[in-house]
Amino acid sequence: MARIDLVDLAHCYGGNDAAPESFALKPISMTWRQGGAYALLGPSGCGKTTLLNLISGIVTPSRGKILFDGVDITLLSTQKRNIAQVFQFPVIYDTMTVGQNLAFPLKNRGVAHGEIDARVAEIARLLDLTPYLERKATRLTPDAKQKISLGRGIVRSDVAAVLFDEPLTVIDPELKWELRSKLKALHRALDLTMIYVTHDQTEALTFADTVVVMHDGRVVQSGTPAELFDKPEHTFVGYFIGSPGMNIVPAHVQGREARIDGHVIALNRAYDRLPAGARIEVGVRPEFVSVAKPAPGLLSAAIERIDDLGRIRFARVRIGKVKFAARVPEGFSIPSQEAGLVFDPARVHVYADSRLVEGSA
């Protein structure tokens, strides 16, 4: 259990002298608190695995420091860092029983027998593995094996952090729900610092208290799921979080008005000092724009397709050449190929060169 500080941490696989743009991880500084649940979220190549490997000690950073509870561990080996890891695919010993698998990390550390038994019993109970403790691991399904891997990851109470690298990849959708809520319950019960790496926004948002969104080697925003959803600080966060992602449309913004495709949308705040020469865009999530019958005063759009997700429907439309998604209100029948769009002004954000601009009241 530890607080983790990343101090001006950066990495380039080509060495420290490489051009700054070629760094897989551009310099970052941040603090992860003891007992927190964090997710590193981003597409492949965004640097999240590099960052995870720096924390676990598999990779030594080109620059900067990593502190566990204030102690510099940048140059310590993986073993000496006292961390636990759970990987994409189950890593367990087929010849051992489920109980022996769970006990293994404790045995390795010379923990007393009584303590091992108590801890294994607790973890087995939390993961619903108690009935299987005496069973050999070899004949279990991939999901059951991954559950044991999770159990081994969290069985030690003295670790500085538990790192999860896309641990639910091999799990069927229905079991994902179960394991995700288990993991969350475990986090609450055990007071461990957990860091979870994934490209899957649902996994990141549902697991973590703080989601760190990465893009092109940088942290573009770090915040609670609600913050990332409600107020993306970067258009990439808007796009990457949410399904479908945020609509980002070029616009001309002045005062409390945005002009899109010649049509005026009201804004909740005033934007009087936008940086000169910047690319100005308006961002609004599909959830906060709804389609309606075409009417004067509404921005009109051509309907291309309706995505019916069962519990919600989204219309895929086009405003001029720009693709756009909007919610179809419940019970609303699509009148024609043409629709009017109704915006919630409180949910419309303004971006200059991809960065959020705070308007004034």
Place this chain on the structure above:
Amino acid sequence: MSVTLEHITRAVDGIPTIRDVSLTLADGTLSVLLGPTLSGKTSIMRLLAGLDRPTTGRVLVNSKDVTGVDVRQRSVAMVYQQFINYPSLSVYENIASPLRVQGKSKDEVERRVQEAATLLKLEPYLNRTPLQLSGGQQQRTAIARALVKGADLVLLDEPLANLDYKLREELRAELPRIFEASGAIFVYATTEPSEALLLGGRTVCMWQGEVLQTGETSKVYRRPDTMRVAQVFSDPPLNIVAIEKKNGSVQYAGGVAAPASGLYADLADGAYRVGFRAHQLELANGKTDRHAFSAIVTVTEITGSESFVHLKRDDSNWVAVLHGVHEFSPGDLLDAVLDPNNVFVFDAADRLIAGPGAG
């Protein structure tokens, strides 16, 4: 063209993997094979392709028996979960390869590769090799090659499973348009209900080597024949509670009793099980015509747009989904509310006997 599986069974080492499956697939249609891992989706695809022979039953193409015909003699293209391309060939040559095998003229190869590349947005990458591409681009190359072949039957076995979430979302949005433009018979295997819903077409719901239900995707979703179909086609998982109807009232397992209104009104007295998806469960809405339970929050998962509230009631675990951000603490006691007009009622054999919507 049409392809028919007629009472197909297949056993491997005496263990049945496919149990009496009959299916007909017609030209220009998309069929989604929806089922969990090991439900038989890949086995069905291999039988359709002619890679495996059925133990009993027949495979017909245009009513002609092709059961024993080798895959090479059939007009089939396949795309797998793993991106399979020729690593040393350019993207252009990867796409062109089936046409080269068919001995097509240079002009025709050029024309068809360009067509496929345009459809799959690969024009900028034609001179690269697959390993210089992202996963999504590699898989698009494999799909382009399958399309360019001009096969009558195109099989896609969880083609997006190995892609990043966002790429999956983007490619999934493009696929229906691509399928429409091609006119072949498409079969698409997936474990994910949302993917089936987004692709549309027809859904073939599978479980343990059997076809449970076939029909228009949105109809199978809204009108599952059995509880198992509803379970396979629900994400979050289907919530279930047992009931007993007697003398005009409904007794829910675990104590709650309510008047047998809504869909319960016409049920004969007896025992049933009621299934409801996460969005069919409301939390404390104050409406008086609803059936309310006390449930304990175990976990709340928030995605920003939605909150998934995991609940425990007696021995059942339920999930409710709410729009927006709703923070509940573990241990909170909530009123979970059901609309008696918006549930699925299953009989003792788990067959649907009442549900929302027409029919």
